[in-house]
Amino acid sequence: MRFNEKELVCLSRQPSEMAAELGMRGPKKGDVVKRRLVKLVVNFLFYFRTDEEEPIGALLLEQCRVEREDSQTFSIAFLDEAERKYLFECDSEEQCKEWIDSIIKASYEFMRKNLIFYRMEIHRLTGKDPLEQYGISDETRFQVNSGSHFMARDTSSL
């Protein structure tokens, strides 16, 4: 599958509050812990060899399960495969908590739910839809029931 690699590498170089050297272990049997520079940018987790500029890889942080494994270790499981987890070893309990929290909140879906909550609450408290002033109240992506698949499909255009 093609993707905009150069642009994604560029994204990985953006400043991030969450960037640290952690012990990282892949999900496959036989994978060992390796020191990696792990960096959270938008909803991607990039990981680099400690002295390199280009990341080794990028993990999309959507539909994943982040869990505490022990006091200083957390895991991320993708694809509903609970046993196939990426493990991350932190230097302290606090750092571990911070990473778990940041990863959860970085997800686009988490933010979308936040948005819908605020939108509904502001409307309830003030009687106004806060998205109207930005001209985006009708956008599908900000609807309360945006899980519905009865969306307009633009097949008519072509």
Add this chain to the structure above:
Amino acid sequence: MKLHEKILTHFLSCTSPVDKEGYLYKKKERNATYHRRWFVLKANLLFYQERPADRHLLGVIVLEGCTVQMLDSDGFFPFALQFGSGLKTYRFAAGDAQTQGRWVKALFLASHCYLSNLVRDLGRQYEEAKQQQDSTNSCSSFKSLSSPTNSLLVPALLPLSLVREGRSFSASDALPPPSMPTKMAAKKSPKKWPRRNAHVTPLNGPAPLYGEWPLVGSDPLVEFSKLHDFYGQEVQKAREEWLRSRQTEREQREKALIDLG
């Protein structure tokens, strides 16, 4: 760099909302021809394949750090996604003006960056709205908060009819970095503020980051109703405290009355 594709394809096929889908023409970089592709926009990712039913994905475009450009051309409805200098420009064309306009708007709003700024802004509006409600409920005499914050999100999209001269839009342009309205807190008398719990979200700050949400790690959907209840409890407590203080005042007043009976 390895992009873990399975994670992306899983995300595409899961039940989270599809933000837009439809046919568009995509320009091939090498031979400058346009090919019809089926596009699916989900969160900040634009997937494309030959047909909707195809299992094989041709590609994905991560929509961060790009501007969306509406281009003008007779009888042809092009637009582009432009990443920075030295980086790619993806070119597309729609079948009609309406489709073109809708896609340009949808792509503009798609970035994580845009959503993050929007959430921060709404979070602030929410806190202000709650404050206003609290102050109304406790019948305090201090002035209501200053006029509504100027929207930090400049309406980024003009009515689409005005937008046809190769204007480009970037989420980072439209959203000036939110400033912390810390001056607002100073206007209120500290005595009249309910005592703040260290764990409660600061009222005049941006959306709380790590460590400030009262509930972390639980299911987001459950989290919201819990959050709602949590804040509701605080309002309830403030109300009760005020009622109690009124009651005490009343009792004291009655005690002071001389009994002439």
